Amino acid sequence: MNPIIFDKNSIYNIIKKKNPHIVDEIKEQVKELELVKNPKLLTKMPFVEQGASLYDTIWVYYPWRNTLVHCLKEKDFKLLRTSRNQNLVTKKEQKKIERIRVGIAGLNVGNPGALCLALEGDIKMKLADNDVLSLSNLNRFRAGLPDLGLNKAVLTARQIYEINPFAGLEIFEKGISDENIEKFLLKPKLDVLIEEMDNLPLKIKIRELARKNRIPVIMVTGSGPDVIIDVERFDKEPSLPLMSGYLKKEVISGIKRGPGTFSEKMKLARNFMGIKYLHPRLIASFELVGSKLAGIPQIAESSFLRGASIAYFVRQIAQGEKIKSGRYYLKLSDVQRSKKP
Template structure:
């Protein structure tokens, strides 16, 4: 079997852009002219021409040896959508073309055509022709072809070249064609019969085709003489979509998903393709059988797992529209088994399955963002409801794990995106307006289902109290981190349905009592809520400076990260029925890191 590893750099695009097609046609015609061997490809003015309507709607592949190097070869792949314009149909005539396919038991709608394989003379001995031919065949296999057809010259043995890829010449179709100045014959290839000597190469390029298709043609940027990007170029660039937050999962074995995946790749929207399914399968085998370390045995087990499917057909392709990434992952159960495999010994698989069956509500996605990501990483909950009215801003970058390209994105949207990038199989519902009188009931019991646990991390007094009223009525546990001195609050309304809100620190308070507070009244209420005598000196001092020298109270990334960890620990214990009582607990890092706490003499 031949397996070429030539370092060719290929641009792949679906033909629609007239400017791109003009350059492609000039390249083809110049090579086909072949120093005068085929004069039909040269105009009287000396320019080269190869204009064909078949170019529109076809896949075009251009190969270079270096990213900025000249094009050295080209091939075209036409799909059944333009089958009425196939070269082979024009060569045979429609009636004979369809009769030939019928005798082979192949439907016209399942037949692809590759054509116009051209390679510069200096690259013909480097294997570029084999590589491009294998790429077109592999792409057709990926796109669902049952058969391929095409015309082939015979003067230099092109027909014998195609036979190496599993094609065979069709009897009675050979005749001289003036345009090519040689005899031409129809070649036919049945996908189910493999790709001959180059089957391995075709299979590899079939799996690599999605990444090539996603890359698309290189964009052209206008520049000012100074070399800086021109304002006119910036003016035409659209901003990010700040609202999209749900990925799309596509299973290539499903015909509808297969068509959607193919259309997505052809759309030009895919910026990156990430396919590590082979490595993920190896991890799956080792996760199930840690003692299996023999590479040959692992490969055998992987073939068993695939059960006759090709690599690209297995599992799910996840489309993340906000980053324009297409990612290949294992099926849901296998994905989660591998992803949480290192939890074992602390959280075993039966416990993990129990956790994934839980739905968690999180209100306030600053400290709550840290909790949400910790939960997603650890597998605490398989479904979530997220609520926050605020947008991610520059001043949040001192404590939220996000990038500057996400400024202006709603925090619930941002958190959902980040969680889906950890586990695309999660069930997430978001409330971009935060928690209000209009949606509070739906947050707790509506939508996709009722929540099992509430994480409350917002700054609005009414929400803090109203959420606890609902939680107590529904007998739901509530966990809150205060981001100061590692203070964690746990209220087990599931076990103590008559427990006073916030441990009774605010008396018999009701949400209606805190609906219309002045700014000063809000500060006083929050101080009482967190127990002013126990807060850190730094936080205590900051309250008097709010609105004067401080825009808001201080928070650090280390404290937010600690809050996520504390919420995660409490949530896991509660949801698994492990000891976790109501109360207020401190993990004060000032005290924990004091010299007298050291265990080393």
């Protein structure tokens, strides 16, 4: 369900029918917008505001919150909302970012990445996940108890729409399957794929299809407090081995053949990344799933780092930076203390 946009002459029916909570901070938005358009006004504070009546505004109704929000029209909204990116992100770079289409398959890890991307710009996204939010997700997933039972792709879309009601989103709430994988990747074609699914055969299949169609793939994995980032530039290297060669042929064969037992499935999941690249506690935990642990452990600090990593690498690819295929590391466990000044 998308937010519904009204002009000022159309809001009275929704107010009468729904009695929504109303958020009207349009004067502050206009004040900020005037400063963004003319930063020299900062030196003349307090300045005389032009007034909201001189701007075209809209009202956005969020059905899932029963909330009506007064805000600027799309062009001014976008200008103001992304203004604090400058000049860490230049206007030219911002335009490049917002021309791309990103697909995120798997919203457990993908959720913080989707939110980072949405915060940094008006990026078109496809969101796919068939899982719902559970209580055990709330050690790392930015959501709350009222969201329990909600599909993760739908939940992520709602969070993005609350940041940007004009967001261009396509939701695949049944997740990725053999039936819709081509639609997800190719109709319309993605510029970058973020692959964060749990289904091992689909992880292989979607990469093979991305490689065939020269779509770069990013996967970010939590390893205790650390993050592993795998980048596959199939757009530049159409013959690149899957996972840049880190995924061994015997593991691919085992996944395609299908694991016979639960223990074999856990070993394949562990070996998908390569045991020597994982945090020792994570390696040990794989052995305990199904006996002493109910799932593979993940923690919030690496979850949010993964989101930041996804946004960073997507932005670099969008801007045409020379990000090479391979494996990258972000290690909180190896933080360096600065020398004395």
